[in-house]
Amino acid sequence: MNTEINNKHIGIITINDNTNYGNRLQNYALTTILSQYGTVDTIRCYANDDEPNVCIDIRNRFITAIKCCAPGIRGLTGHRERNFQRFTDELVPDNRASVSSHRGLVPKNAHYDCIVVGSDQVWNDRYASAKGLRLRLASFVHDNTTVISYAASFGVNHVKAESEAAFHELLPRFSTISVREDRAVELVKELGNQHATLVLDPTLMLTPVQWRSITSDTVKNDDRFILTYFLGTVTEDQQDIINDYAKRHRCRVRSIYSYYTFSSDVENYPAGPREFVELFSKAQYVFTDSYHACCFSIIFNKNFKVFGRNGLSAKDNMNSRMETLFRLFELGKAFTAPEEESVIDYAHVNHLLKEYQKQSAQWLSAALN
Structure with a gap:
């Protein structure tokens, strides 16, 4: 691998879910895989029309700490949430950059050589607002940054009718597309008239x-x-x-x-x-x-x-x-x-x-x- 390829600055757009094992572990696996090509950031994507809010983040961590002291189910929930947060903080931090429909990419001077969309159900339109789905299709990229997907998933056999226009518009902007299931290959062809390659889920790429x-x-x-x-x-x-x-x-x-x-x-x-x-x-x-x-x-x-x-x-x-x-x-x-x-x-x-x-x-x- 030559030096130029090995010095890329890569941003990952995925679902940022601190409650889901598969989500956190695929994020870690993809980060590990991509790190051989350069520096990798997970960009926190606000896909439900919400915005970055430090006060809410602090409040949520405080509530988790209180839960950890409680008996029964609340205590189990608190310890689970704390374990998730530690994992994200230590292995897949998502506080270096964020993107939202209102503010766009923050910091404004952030530059990425490549945006990688995936893995997990990033294109499931039941898990994002209309504006958020566009973010997960990398609509915020306006320069010469390369955009690809790795093992992206729809998670459904059909998207909602009102989501089709976003896919029609934005899928053709991807340099190349890979997905993790057979039906997703078909959907990329139906929605964007693009070829998609079937690849392994990132978790299966690590030994x-x-x-x-x-x-x-x-x-x-x-x-x-x-x-x-x-x-x-x-x-x-x-x-x-x-x-x-x-x-x-x-x-x-x-x-x-x-x-x-x-x-x-x-x-x-x-x-x-x-x-x-x-x-x-x-x-x-x-x-x-x-x-x-x-x-x-x-x-x-x-x-x-x-x-x-x-x-x-x-x-x-x-x-x-x-x-x-x-x-x-x-x-x-x-x-x-x-x-x-x-x-x-x-x-x-x-x-x-x-x-x-x-x-x-x-x-x-x-x-x-």
């Missing part, structure tokens, strides 16, 4: 060694546990399956605490992103309905079972990003077979992963050159 390097070694290596992480509600039948599996394999159940799936019957862990990674690295088996939980199960070669969200069958509840992940790694059994049969051939999966990593890295290198 297990790289991921373990950010953990704190808070979980004992000989701790035998089944890990569960759900974004939807776990049904009684699903919980019975988990408990039965844990009992037969002499493991306890550890659940990564979520606002929506708290249960007094399991051990709830108020994990931040670092702890999330470590729990996946040391689990004996994983039950989940989460895309990034599947990604980290793959990274650490864990057998896992996908349940349908909120009681739906897994197959009926599959979205394009899950379908694409399972197609790429040939993982159909993880959501169609009973858990005892869900044994993944990781020699084959790891071979595929290395090939996809190589292809994705080559695409990114060419895009930034």
Whole structure:
């Protein structure tokens, strides 16, 4: 890599969500990948017509500190929020630059050689205002700055009719586009008449060694546990399956605490992103309905079972990003077979992963050159 390519100033536009594991970890992974090309900033994007407000930021941190002293769910919530904030502050700070529809890019003299949009559901028009969606399509870039996307996601099969004009206008301004699911390739063609390349989610671009390097070694290596992480509600039948599996394999159940799936019957862990990674690295088996939980199960070669969200069958509840992940790694059994049969051939999966990593890295290198 020559010096000119290696000295770029790169800005990332993503979703800045201090409550979502996948969001924080993909942000960290993309920052790590891009850092080989130069200096990388995550630009805080105010995509819901809000504006930077130091007083609100201070107030929120104060409220989190109070929650940490409370018992029960409030205490778990406070510790979880604090772990998230520490992760962002230390590994993916987003306080160097910001962009909003009212103020534009701040500081005004900020210059980037390249803006990288992604990853995560940056183009999901349900997660941004009309003006905010335009920001996530890099509408604020008016100079000769190169704009690309890496593993951008729509998160839906169709955008709202009122959002189509923004995509029609702004997608053609991208030098090159990559996305993380099959349906997104089609949507980029439909909405902007542009070609999009399918690449790996950034989390899958880092090695297990790289991921373990950010953990704190808070979980004992000989701790035998089944890990569960759900974004939807776990049904009684699903919980019975988990408990039965844990009992037969002499493991306890550890659940990564979520606002929506708290249960007094399991051990709830108020994990931040670092702890999330470590729990996946040391689990004996994983039950989940989460895309990034599947990604980290793959990274650490864990057998896992996908349940349908909120009681739906897994197959009926599959979205394009899950379908694409399972197609790429040939993982159909993880959501169609009973858990005892869900044994993944990781020699084959790891071979595929290395090939996809190589292809994705080559695409990114060419895009930034």
